[in-house]
Amino acid sequence: MWKSFLEKTEFxxxxxxxxxxxxxxxxxxxxVTLTGLLLFxxxxGLIPYYENGVYGLLLFLFGLQTVSLGRTPAGDMRRTKAVLVLGVTVAAVGIVACFVPDVFTLVPKVVLIICLCMGGLLQxxxxxxxxxxxxAWLGYGGIFLYLAPACGAVxxxxxxxxxxVWEQGLFSASLTAISVLVYGSSIFVVAFLLQKIYRAYPQAAKASGDDFGLDADKAMLLLTGVFMLILGVxxxxxxxxxxxxxxxxxxxLLMVIFSIQMLASGGTPVGPFHRTWLVILFGFVFAALGIVSCVxxxxxxxxxxxLVGLLNLVGGAAGLVKIVVSAVKRMKEADAVPTVLVHLSITQFVMNLVSILFGTSMLISNLIPGWIVGVILTANGCVLLYLMRLLIRIDRLRSDIMEAEYGK
Known part of the structure; x- marks a missing residue:
């Protein structure tokens, strides 16, 4: 029995x-799908509903696509500074919309209508x-023939x-929920088709180019830093x-950010793991919990x-131990360490320390005054943005070294 179970779960x-x-x-x-299900x-009148949470979450995802892939509501674009600023701004509006109920409602609503209506029409x-x-899709044939109606439906x-969003009473309650469900289902279909296409044609999965070295991981760092900055302020x-x-x-929203990091790279709040299907499964669970909490x-x-308190506490402690062990090892080897790596270690040390403080403040209420927690999170946001900058710099140095060696 156990052998059969292990064989079935080996994947x-x-x-x-x-x-x-x-x-x-x-x-x-x-x-979108969970929102549609929860609308019933x-x-x-069985459960409450937080409209700003839905709007904010969707805007954050629009901003994430723009920053990480150059895929704006108006179509694919090269990730110039203007496009990155646009993406960060949309994500920031979404973050504030999630955090602040009642006061900040009109702006996210208008921005979301623009993203959905104008974006859908333009695309x-x-x-x-x-x-x-x-x-081109019609010419390729095969699975591409399904992509056209799926994208059209989206x-x-x-x-x-x-x-x-503009006129909530446009349809009956049931028809509204069903429409949202169909919208979510069509997004799933497009995701499934793209995954199959990318497996068959990996070159099609290339992200829009940029001049910043901002890959998906660093884009997530950027938006997580913005999240922490806004939260702290x-x-x-x-x-x-x-x-x-x-x-x-x-x-x-924080759980959704965790989930995207897990799904995209295997990065979890307690440290990086190989991106196995088990990690993917946990990523989807985190996403579901986060989405429900927003709605x-x-x-x-x-x-x-x-959960978030424990994850921050354990992740911060594990990160500190790793940094200390690595530092002791380098001291024993007495090797010269590049300045940028020293800065990286210090940044990671501070980041993990702040993570421990944040986790502790969540687990023990009133241990740290709220405004001090705000200052801590603001500092954490700044550290994350600085870490992103350091990682981009390290990637460029590595690229320069490889080019120099190749030139020899």
Whole structure:
């Protein structure tokens, strides 16, 4: 019996090959689909609903796609500074929308309508007239023939979702929930088709180019840093009762960020792992918990507070131990360490220390005053952004060294 069970679950320990844009689409599909499912009990009055949490989560995903892939609501673009600023701005609007209920509602609503309606329309038109899309897909045949109607459905239902955000009473409650479900399902279909295409044609999975060396991992670092900065800054007035705050959506969005890191690279809050299908499974669980916490306020707060606190505490402690062991090893070897690596170690040390403080503050309420937690998180955001800069610098140095050696 156990042997049979182990044989059936052996695939969980095999390396996964999900592509990053597929990961983002899967999380977006989960967000929309779970929202559609939850709308049934919401409209029945069985559970509460946090509108800003849904808007904020979707905007964050739009921003993530723009920053990491250059895939904007208006279509694929080269990741110039303007495109990156646009993506970070959209993500930041989404983050604030999640955190601040009631006060900050109009701006995220308008931005989301633009992303859904105008974005869906522009991408539908691009698909129809671009030689690289519909015409090319029809010429390729095979699985590409399914991509056209799937993408078309996503674009059409994206526009419909935008109209529903604009006018919530446009359809009946049941029809609204069903429309959202169909939209989410169409996103899943596109993700599935793209995964199959990328496996068959890996060159098709190349991200939009940039001049910054900002790959998917660093894009996540950038947006996580922005998340922590905004959270830290907002916690100061929140702690003095000057601003409302949704702890549920804050935890939910953080769980979604964790999940994307796990799905994209195997990076977990307690350290990096091989990106096996087991890690992918946990990533989807994290995503589901985060999405539900964004949509339904307060229900998962006690559990997620404990979970996020423990993850930060364990991850920070493990990171500190790793850094200390590595430093001791280098001291024994007495090798010269490049300055940039010293800065990297110091940055990681500070980041892990802040993670421990944050985790402790979540596990033991009122241990640290709220405004001090805000300062700690602001510092954490700055450290994450500096870490991203260091990693880009290290990648460039490594590239220069390889080019020099190749030139010899």
């Amino acid at each position: 969980l320990f095999e390396d996964a090959d999900l592509y990053f844009d597929v990961v983002v689409l899967l999380v977006a599909g989960m967000a 009990p919401v409209y029945s 539908l038109l691009q698909m129809l007239v671009s030689k690289d899309k519909l015409q 674009y059409v239902f994206s526009m419909l979702a935008g109209l529903l 907002l916690l100061v007035p929140v702690s003095f009762g000057r601003l409302p705050f949704s702890g549920s959506a804050q935890l939910g 339904v306020p307060n229900v998962l707060v006690p559990f997620l507070t404990l």
